[in-house]
Amino acid sequence: MLNKCEGFNSVWLLPYETRQFPFAEVLEKTVFKVPSLAKLHVYWSRKKQSKGLPPDLDYPDNLRLRAAMQKLPDGSEFYELYHGFVRDVIAPLFGNRISYSAHPKMRVHLAGTGSVSAWHRDADITRRPDQINVWLPFTDTFAGNTLWLESDYGLRDFHPVNVSYGNALVFDGGALEHGTVENDTDSTRVSLDFRFAIKGSK
Numbered sequence: 664m665l666n667k668c669e670g671f672n673s674v675w676l677l678p679y680e681t682r683q684f685p686f687a688e689v690l691e692k693t694v695f696k697v698p699s700l701a702k703l704h705v706y707w708s709r710k711k712q713s714k715g716l717p718p719d720l721d722y723p724d725n726l727r728l729r730a731a732m733q734k735l736p737d738g739s740e741f742y743e744l745y746h747g748f749v750r751d752v753i754a755p756l757f758g759n760r761i762s763y764s765a766h767p768k769m770r771v772h773l774a775g776t777g778s779v780s781a782w783h784r785d786a787d788i789t790r791r792p793d794q795i796n797v798w799l800p801f802t803d804t805f806a807g808n809t810l811w812l813e814s815d816y817g818l819r820d821f822h823p824v825n826v827s828y829g830n831a832l833v834f835d836g837g838a839l840e841h842g843t844v845e846n847d848t849d850s851t852r853v854s855l856d857f858r859f860a861i862k863g864s865k
């Protein structure tokens with residue numbers, strides 16, 4: 664069930680069962696080989712040091728780690744979870760008549776690194792105001808590691824949205840301005856996002 668996200672217009676939280684869709688566990692096991700995604704910055708920094716590189720983390724580190732997720736093959740366990748999630752959790756809310764991206768965008772926002780996305784509205788780029796955004800974090804997100812959104816169309820009063828693992832954020836990212844800030848928390852965010860459209864709505 665979609666729950667209105669308090670303090671925001673056209674933003675909803677959608678809880679789901681992580682035992683049925685264990686995204687974080689699969690990523691920990693198959694992609695990053697770490698015990699906790701939220702501490703990815705610690706493991707990655709150590710790994711850099713062990714290779715004789717400076718331990719500091721910056722935007723290119725976010726891209727390196729994101730690329731590791733983006734490389735997952737279509738038939739992988741992670742993609743099976745993704746398609747199952749869309750089929751069983753998202754689609755039924757919209758009459759099972761949606762079209763969506765087969766390749767979601769993967770994101771990593773390491774603790775201690777700067778913003779990974781400037782303020783924007785997706786429809787300015789996609790020209791698809793009919794599309795709805797789903798933002799799915801695999802770590803608990805809050806403050807500097809989460810997505811920031813304006814509370815209503817055109818207000819530009821950006822606020823962080825708290826989304827714990829086991830919830831999807833569904834929002835009108837075509838028209839609501841959103842972006843990120845510096846991750847000044849001690850917790851890395853790993854997430855994916857995609858857009859979908861209700862068939863026949865365009």
Ligand SMILES: [Fe+2]
Binds near residue numbers: 783784785836841
């Ligand atoms: Fe966006």
